[in-house]
Amino acid sequence: MRADLHYLSLLDVSERIRRREVSSVEIVSALLARIATFESRLNGFLRVMGDTALADARRVDAELGRGQWRGPMHGVPIGIKDLIDVAGVPTTSGTEIMKDRVPAADATIVGRLKRAGAIVIGKTHMTEAATLDHHPMYKRPDNPWKSGYWTGVSSSGSGVSVAAGFCYGALGSDTGGSIRMPSSACGLSGIKPTWGRVSRQGVFPLAESFDHIGPMCRTVADAATMLQIIAGQDPADPTALTAAVPDYAAELGAGISKLRIGIDWRLLEDRVDTAVAESIRQAALTFELLGAHLREVALPPIAAMAAVAPLMMAEIRAAHAETYPREADRYGPALARMLAGGDALGAIDVARAVHARRVWSGRLRRLFDDIDILLVPAAPGPTPSCEELDAMQGDAAALMDRISRYTMPFNVSGSPTLSLPCGFDRNGLPLGLQLVGPHLSEALLCRAGHAFQQATDFHTAHPVLER
Numbered sequence: 001m002r003a004d005l006h007y008l009s010l011l012d013v014s015e016r017i018r019r020r021e022v023s024s025v026e027i028v029s030a031l032l033a034r035i036a037t038f039e040s041r042l043n044g045f046l047r048v049m050g051d052t053a054l055a056d057a058r059r060v061d062a063e064l065g066r067g068q069w070r071g072p073m074h075g076v077p078i079g080i081k082d083l084i085d086v087a088g089v090p091t092t093s094g095t096e097i098m099k100d101r102v103p104a105a106d107a108t109i110v111g112r113l114k115r116a117g118a119i120v121i122g123k124t125h126m127t128e129a130a131t132l133d134h135h136p137m138y139k140r141p142d143n144p145w146k147s148g149y150w151t152g153v154s155s156s157g158s159g160v161s162v163a164a165g166f167c168y169g170a171l172g173s174d175t176g177g178s179i180r181m182p183s184s185a186c187g188l189s190g191i192k193p194t195w196g197r198v199s200r201q202g203v204f205p206l207a208e209s210f211d212h213i214g215p216m217c218r219t220v221a222d223a224a225t226m227l228q229i230i231a232g233q234d235p236a237d238p239t240a241l242t243a244a245v246p247d248y249a250a251e252l253g254a255g256i257s258k259l260r261i262g263i264d265w266r267l268l269e270d271r272v273d274t275a276v277a278e279s280i281r282q283a284a285l286t287f288e289l290l291g292a293h294l295r296e297v298a299l300p301p302i303a304a305m306a307a308v309a310p311l312m313m314a315e316i317r318a319a320h321a322e323t324y325p326r327e328a329d330r331y332g333p334a335l336a337r338m339l340a341g342g343d344a345l346g347a348i349d350v351a352r353a354v355h356a357r358r359v360w361s362g363r364l365r366r367l368f369d370d371i372d373i374l375l376v377p378a379a380p381g382p383t384p385s386c387e388e389l390d391a392m393q394g395d396a397a398a399l400m401d402r403i404s405r406y407t408m409p410f411n412v413s414g415s416p417t418l419s420l421p422c423g424f425d426r427n428g429l430p431l432g433l434q435l436v437g438p439h440l441s442e443a444l445l446c447r448a449g450h451a452f453q454q455a456t457d458f459h460t461a462h463p464v465l466e467r
Contacts, residue, residue: 006034006165007462010076010222013168017075020064024057024075024119031077031121035166038465043141044161045122046082046092053077053121060117072225074117079161079170082123083130084213085202086110093204094126094154096137097323097330107202108237109171109213109230116229121167125157129320130173130206133334133393143185143383144463145429150384152182153403154206158216159186163463169217169226175206175312176400177407179214180419184378184432187421189449189459190216191223194439195414196241198227199234207315208239210411219459220420220449224248227442243440251443252450257291259448262371264299267406273381279423279431280377283452287375290451295371300363302405304356306397308412310345311353317342334393361413368438373448377406378432382425410436418445421458430458 005013005027016022032050039045060075080086083093085103087110092099106114114120128135132153141156143149144164152159155172159182162170172179174192183190191214198213205211215226228248234240263284268277288294317324317339324331324339331339367374381402392399400408410417416437423431435445453459 006031008168009219010168010217010225011072011219014072014074014076017060018064018069024060025054027075028053028057028077028119028121031166037467038164039166041142041147042144042160042164043125043139044157044164044166045079046094046125046138046157047089048122049089049120053119056119060119070115070117073113073229075119076117076169077119077121077167078113079122079124079158079167080110080120081155081158081170081172082126083173083204084110084171086120086123089123091123091204093130094128094135094138095331096135097327098204103202105202108199108234110202112229122161124155124161124170127154127156128332128335129204130154130175130178131316131335131338132399133332135332140386143429144465145187146427148385148387149427149429150185150386150389152178152185154178155182155216159183159188162186162188162216162218164465165462169215169222171230172214172216173203173206174212174214174411175210176411177404179212179216180378180407180417180432180434181403183216183419184421184430185383187430187459187461188216188218189220189223189418189420189453190214191227191442191446192410192417193227193231193442194241194416196239197416197440197442198230199237199240201234201237205319207312207319209315210312212411220418220446220453221249221252224252224446224450241440246443248443248446251447254447255291256287256448256451259292259373260295260371261287261292262295262297262367262374264297264376267299267377271380272377275382275423275425276377276380276431280375280433283422283433284375286452286455287448290455297367297371297374299367299374300360302409304360305408305412307356308353308360310349311357313338313342314345314350357412360409364409364413364415365438372437373441373445374436376434376436378419378434379403380405382427382431383429406434415439416442416445418449420449420452422456423458
């Protein structure tokens with residue numbers, strides 16, 4: 001097998017498996033060997049499922065030998081963030097307190113992926129209960145592009161594992177940017193769908209009305225392929241939207257002629273790194289050259305996120321009501337501080353936060369009367385070092401401003417958001433942009449992102465791993 005197959009796109013490797021140019025067993029075996037070589041440094045997985053992945057790959061090859069092909073995920077190895085249930089496999093949510101929890105059934109979205117023929121190669125690492133830091137009992141992941149640098153949170157292991165060539169796609173969750181931040185830090189394409197577009201049944205919550213589940217892949221086309229399978233209504237999740245799921249792949253090649261893209265140029269002047277600002281300007285120019293029309297807009301004040309924070313804190317506290325404070329000593333310090341902060345909230349704080357959320361979301365919704373999508377930076381600065389972020393752990397407001405200033409607002413509004421690579425910083429680490437649309441506009445976002453990737457090559461770059 002060619003040595004570089006691990007860096008193919010999901011759709012590329014899928015087609016090779018379908019044509020039987022390479023077997024699923026060969027692919028899985030090669031990825032397991034790569035994981036064994038590099039996992040000790042990168043720490044992308046909490047649990048590698050080698051035996052079951054190989055058994056599933058043998059089944060795939062037998063099915064293909066009989067002419068049975070289930071679609072573009074058939075035989076493709078993927079990772080599952082470890083707050084999403086896989087039957088018979090521990091779902092720890094990155095915590096010590098749930099390290100022995102073994103679900104009896106798959107989450108709805110895992111079942112859908114398995115029925116589509118996807119092979120789960122492992123459960124990916126994550127921060128403690130999807131918050132800002134990893135539990136002290138776990139070794140945190142390392143960025144494959146440059147050791148000692150941030151991987152993004154909380155879907156840290158999903159970002160690392162796809163970027164390092166351990167799998168071809170992974171599921172992540174996103175409550176304040178946790179699909180988009182690791183996608184940006186690791187050079188991936190990640191989709192945070194409209195809230196409710198993807199079922200959350202079998203997913204441990206962080207803050208339920210902010211939580212989104214979505215794919216993290218190497219290309220927008222790959223991410224659209226995964227989203228196609230996991231999106232849609234679910235009788236087991238009454239919050240899942242019932243709207244029909246469009247054919248995302250069919251719309252990818254339609255182009256973006258006359259697409260109206262809104263940009264708030266003031267964001268690039270507000271404590272934004274020069275490399276980030278320049279990458280967004282160049283991305284805007286690329287979209288314009290592809291036929292889109294740029295329109296200046298004024299995003300609702302991002303400072304309003306502070307007024308919404310008590311609602312998220314209350315929901316995080318509610319998610320741990322059964323174990324905190326009764327078992328407070330089993331929590332890591334960062335999450336324990338967050339839960340204690342939730343205890344300090346009053347009803348008036350939460351009521352005001354609910355109203356602030358509705359006001360901000362309504363103002364954002366009005367922007368889409370005059371534009372089709374928004375172009376926004378993924379982060380105000382380049383990917384920070386772990387040392388830099390560790391020094392900020394005691395200042396939650398500064399930390400959130402540094403890492404989630406431009407991601408959190410779209411969890412507040414529940415808006416679909418696509419993150420994709422758009423450049424590199426001075427350290428050679430990827431930079432990302434976000435495309436934001438009105439609710440249920442995932443097909444349009446994917447079309448715009450795919451057009452950008454057809455005209456650029458940022459998504460084709462990969463980290464060089466040393467043994």
